[in-house]
Amino acid sequence: MSSTTQFNYADHFAKGLPPPSASATVDNPTYNFILGHTCPDLVPVEGLVEASARALRKDGPGLAINLHNGGLLGYLPLREFLVLKLGRHRGIDVTVDDILITSGSQPAAMLLNAALLEPGDTVIAENFSYVGMLGDMRMRKVNIVGVPVDEHGMRMDALASALDDLAGRGVTPKYIYTIPTVQNPTGSVMPMERRRRMLEISKERGVPILEDDCYADLVFEGEWEKAIRSLDDSGHVLHMGSFSKNLAPGVRLGYVVAPWEVLSQLLPLKGDIGTSTFGQMVVADFFHNHYEEHLETLRSGLRKKRDTLSAAISEHFGPSVEPNHPRGGIYLWVKFPDGVDTRKPLAAARKEGIGYNPGSDWAVYPADDRRNGNNYIRFCYALPTEDEIWKGIELLAQVFQRELGFPS
Amino acid sequence: MSSTTQFNYADHFAKGLPPPSASATVDNPTYNFILGHTCPDLVPVEGLVEASARALRKDGPGLAINLHNGGLLGYLPLREFLVLKLGRHRGIDVTVDDILITSGSQPAAMLLNAALLEPGDTVIAENFSYVGMLGDMRMRKVNIVGVPVDEHGMRMDALASALDDLAGRGVTPKYIYTIPTVQNPTGSVMPMERRRRMLEISKERGVPILEDDCYADLVFEGEWEKAIRSLDDSGHVLHMGSFSKNLAPGVRLGYVVAPWEVLSQLLPLKGDIGTSTFGQMVVADFFHNHYEEHLETLRSGLRKKRDTLSAAISEHFGPSVEPNHPRGGIYLWVKFPDGVDTRKPLAAARKEGIGYNPGSDWAVYPADDRRNGNNYIRFCYALPTEDEIWKGIELLAQVFQRELGFPS
Structure with missing residues (x-):
């Protein structure tokens, strides 16, 4: 009679689908510089x-x-x-x-x-x-x-x-x-x-x-x-x-x-x-x-966070690391010295609760291509608080020090 | 130099797309029995x-x-x-x-x-x-x-x-x-x-x-x-x-x-x-x-409209037309006598401001197939007011009379 076996969908799916998701959960590190989140305090x-x-x-x-x-x-x-x-x-x-x-x-x-x-x-x-x-x-x-x-x-x-x-x-x-x-x-x-x-x-x-x-x-x-x-x-x-x-x-x-x-x-x-x-x-x-009033508040709040992140990076990573100075938005695009591969300390940083996106995540060309931005990081500064920005960057510099012998 | 000609996307689209939409506007007849709208007065x-x-x-x-x-x-x-x-x-x-x-x-x-x-x-x-x-x-x-x-x-x-x-x-x-x-x-x-x-x-x-x-x-x-x-x-x-x-x-x-x-x-x-x-x-x-409280209000309001539509159809179309008596939902599925093609008076009904869906709209099989429900109409009763239900059905019976010599 009727089977109690689990139905197997593997042969039932259409051909050529993208790979299934490995998990439905998303990563929310304590010091969260990833993705394109915006600022919770600036939600009106x-x-x-x-x-x-x-x-x-x-x-x-x-x-x-x-x-x-x-x-x-x-x-x-x-x-x-x-x-x-x-x-x-x-x-x-x-x-x-x-x-x-x-x-x-x-x-x-x-x-x-x-x-x-x-x-x-x-x-x-x-x-x-x-x-x-x-x-x-x-x-x-x-x-x-x-x-x-x-x-x-x-x-x-x-x-x-x-x-x-x-x-x-x-x-x-x-x-x-x-x-x-x-x-x-x-x-x-x-x-x-x-x-x-x-x-x-x-x-x-x-x-x-x-x-x-x-x-x-x-x-x-x-x-x-x-x-x-x-x-x-x-x-x-x-x-x-x-x-x-x-x-x-x-x-x-x-x-x-x-x-x-x-x-x-x-x-x-x-x-x-x-x-x-x-x-x-x-x-x-x-x-x-x-519209006008909200945008004014939003821009001034984000600008402050941009400047905080920029200051924190200069303070903790020193002059060999070069943040850009974007005229707006929610990201800093930060250049590390040639030869630094920002993907390497990623796992160690996650262990300390820090999330960041290596530059290569945004690269059109694959990671082994020399145009791939391996010595860049994109930091989103909108989500973390000012304190989290300072603390997160301080911790990240320590992780880089341990993993790469840099920035000292 | 640069052309001011309109860019032509026709050759630019992917192959095998569904046909483009003919219009972005939607039909909102005065006496609206179409689609799956719900009741505006019952939005909490x-x-x-x-x-x-x-x-x-x-x-x-x-x-x-x-x-x-x-x-x-x-x-x-x-x-x-x-x-x-x-x-x-x-x-x-x-x-x-x-x-x-x-x-x-x-x-x-x-x-x-x-x-x-x-x-x-x-x-x-x-x-x-x-x-x-x-x-x-x-x-x-x-x-x-x-x-x-x-x-x-x-x-x-x-x-x-x-x-x-x-x-x-x-x-x-x-x-x-x-x-x-x-x-x-x-x-x-x-x-x-x-x-x-x-x-x-x-x-x-x-x-x-x-x-x-x-x-x-x-x-x-x-x-x-x-x-x-x-x-x-x-x-x-x-x-x-x-x-x-x-x-x-x-x-x-x-x-x-x-x-x-x-x-x-x-x-x-x-x-x-x-x-x-x-x-x-x-x-x-x-x-x-x-949840419980809202559903009780909703069910009682929709039930009343169901009964109104059913009564209006009996009143204006007489005994040869048979509405079903669904135990719930937002639709009546109404059977007209064999040989009545409910698609025929559609355009005339729209001219009077009445919108309804012929049964064949919901049919798996095409309109020339004998299983196609040509003598059915699905009426959605949730959107129109009680007055609109009475008036709309009265007008529709007149349209049917003119177009099909029915229900008299």
Whole structure:
């Protein structure tokens, strides 16, 4: 009769799936410099309480309706906020019909990649770039060509020669992926002149730009460069952004700005009966009322943490270690002396409760390649407190001393 | 120099994509009996205001942390609520490690299908079933074998013979998809005896069951049958549920209960850095405090609307039209006389502001097949007010009169 044997799914799965997850738990070290967390003290709790109450009392019954007030592109008041924000702060002149709300910028990247990429395709990215995007590209078995970055972002001479090289082999990349404003991980901000040049190259070569603008609200100082998308209205620039960095990753909201030709192809792939209306309602209400004020608080808080981390590194690692001085964002990109392999002390650091990401985690090229950033670390400074930053870096210097005989 | 020509994405998309969406707007007829909306007046606005404030003040700073408090499977307090609810109300004995939170039950279905289905695979479903699931199966180019349903759900004799027939052709289906409790659209509830038989068949044939329990909280009267998953601990039953029907679709929260072997394969496919922590926080707080009370209000409100719709149909269509009498849910499945094709008056009804779904919309088999339910309509009664139900059905009877010379 009926068997009580455990059903074995191994032969039941579709072929060619990514490897299963080894674990569902995530790593939360005491001194947490990893990933892209933001600052818990800068989550506007009371502002969100107020926004939740107002949004629910205004439009809460609409939660009963699938795709309420906005249809497949997302909740209309949130898209209306984005039209204002993109116009005022990013120089992008669009309507609500040009914006698709997604459940974060990782899902936005996944949708765009699902629509555009096939195995064997080629894409261009900054030599060091967002690991979530690189991971999705790799899962799709795409060739990633990394272009070097200097203090002004992706180098246009190197981009042009990478495209020449590909053209010589008959390859047209599907897009050029760039984070022009506070590049992840290097922190560079691309000047307007270089943005114009990149757009020129895109048009000359017929290769669209995928502009990831997720850190653009976090420029603390200096000029606030407009988006590349602000220079173009001919569909050469696909633009994406997020509420993860300017509000909190836990709201899981992002967006894509693209021509209808592209959005209409993303919608059936999204297929999820919409991103959370509840989340969109609350964030729309909060930002319609508190955008400028919140961003000011956020930038000043993050700036202080950036300076603390920079000071702690100088204090404990000395002059041979060179933190960058990013104009914004949540990361320091720190150069260790040539020959130091920042992957080596990783396990020992974890034992002391310190988590950091070696530079090679963000590298387009594999770890045995000389362009791989083995002597770099990306530190995220947003999550730890000032005390944790000081203590964590002090402990890390001790670990480096023990493991590498450095920095003394 | 640089071209101002619009970039043409047509040749840039991956091959084999689903057709692009024709429009991003959705249809909101005045008398709205379509889709699976719920009742705006039964959204617990003040309860959600209170839950939002309490959840944010308790754990709002955690929104700064990716995958906060629960990792990849979802926010721990929400999974803890589900462990209690599934135990008490569905007879399912699981731990938080057996549950994956998703952004609704449509995304849950998409994930399971992505993990399990390849083009050419075969699946079994009730003859009339959830259009979102059927649509996703069709997009994956899967053969759907429909099994007839009677007032007690999927017929087990027909299931056994469908499996015999497939076995004779060397085909083992990937799963048997069923909505045993308040089946969509027929409203049938499968008795325990038949659930046991289905599990027996599943084990004998080595074909797992995919149990969709999304209406199970909405049983108004009679026995409250336990889930099929309550009878099995050997992995033969994959179980999914939703907060769309027992709370509101706009929260976009659902879940999968499955062995780790399956969940670990869903996680890399999900790949979205988690479902909204904010939404999960608020719903966990609300249901930890108000589950029983809210469900009582909800069931009594929906029951009243069911009875109103049933009365309105009898009043305006007369005795030749037979509404079913579902023990719960949000739909009536209404049989019109043989030979009446409910698709014909659709356009005329829309002109009068009435939206309904012809039975064939839920049919596994195409519209020219005799099993296709052409003389049925599924009416969703949750969204329209009592007045709109009466007025909408009165107007619809007039439209039918004009278009079909029926019901007079």
